[in-house]
Amino acid sequence: MLELDGLTKRYGDRLALDGVSFAVGDGRLTGFVGGNGAGKTTTMRIVLGVLAADAGAVRLDGRTVTATDRRRFGYMPEERGLYPKMKVLEQTVYLARLHGWSTAAARRNATELLERLGLEERLDDTVESLSLGNQQRAQIAAALVHRPDLLILDEPFSGLDPMAVDVVQGVLADAAAQGAPVLFSSHQLDVVERICDDLVIIADGRIAAAGARDALREEHGTARWELLTGGDAGWVRDVPGVEVVGFDGGWALFEPESDASRQAVLEEAVRRGEVVSFTREQTTLAQIFKEVVQ
Incomplete structure (x- = not known):
């Protein structure tokens, strides 16, 4: 070493x-x-x-x-x-x-x-x-x-x-x-x-x-999560404790205020139909660099 x-x-x-x-x-x-x-x-x-x-x-x-x-x-x-x-x-x-x-x-x-x-x-x-x-x-x-x-x-x-x-x-x-x-x-x-x-x-x-x-x-990661469904994901905006950052058809990027609100989004998505993916947003090196340098 x-x-x-x-x-x-x-x-x-x-x-x-x-x-x-x-x-x-x-x-x-x-x-x-x-x-x-x-x-x-x-x-x-x-x-x-x-x-x-x-x-x-x-x-x-x-x-x-x-x-x-x-x-x-x-x-x-x-x-x-x-x-x-x-x-x-x-x-x-x-x-x-x-x-x-x-x-x-x-x-x-x-x-x-x-x-x-x-x-x-x-x-x-x-x-x-x-x-x-x-x-x-x-x-x-x-x-x-x-x-x-x-x-x-x-x-x-x-x-x-x-x-x-x-x-x-x-x-x-x-x-x-x-x-x-x-x-x-x-x-x-x-x-x-x-x-x-x-x-x-x-x-x-x-x-x-x-x-x-x-x-x-x-x-240094964000608390943002991405949801991709087979239908319209506009309903995510109505889930309590969730702030939608981005939205486009079946895709939504959101910030949950707690694990419970994140889980509520997933459960509602499953109830409504096909869930293609549900993942935490990947923090890039460029984002980390800007955060620690600034």
Whole structure:
């Protein structure tokens, strides 16, 4: 487990991080979200040792992270950092070799990873000749090729089409399944919501919310319920203790003041005929983000 404990960082008079604390669990995908300038990149660079914190600690399995530990980390920066004139496979093998892999093992792992990321036909092309989306895939391969113990990615889904997002998601899920904590930032809240196990929201250098995705949904969830029937649902407006928020034919979105009033809606719907669905409204990550940041 990666633990961040009270990280503080100043740039002159500006407080970039103010006591940032959260954990990234072993084998879990943790989404790290916040607005521009919120402190995401600064936090990740401190974990990697690129920046030094003014206060606080970074721990791995309960002990302070060392330079030796960091050599086993994988990192993908938001700004692409590959050598543009090197060939894709050549560069990925080179990066694995820097981490101590033999040439044969590095080539085998790099080839397998690049093929999985959909670059099998571009192995001998230079990085600069790739589309931006394919450069992003190559950058992800560079972060993963040495099979890191911990993975940190800054905007890994930027520039990827939906199919490529699914491919990268699968690769990251496999890395997590093999035991690596994975911390990734993204402005694409729908993607984060779909793939993360845990969520950390940062605003103005402070952690606004952190925890398991489903637990945060429950904590910040609305009390709204959706009813879909085979007939007209206008009668819901007449149920005591119910405020109808939206209505359209057989569909109604409502807020019950109690469990009893919610149950009354369901019982009346059953009495009147076919109930297609009766569910609590799903709280989105975007809704949670707006609530805790504002």
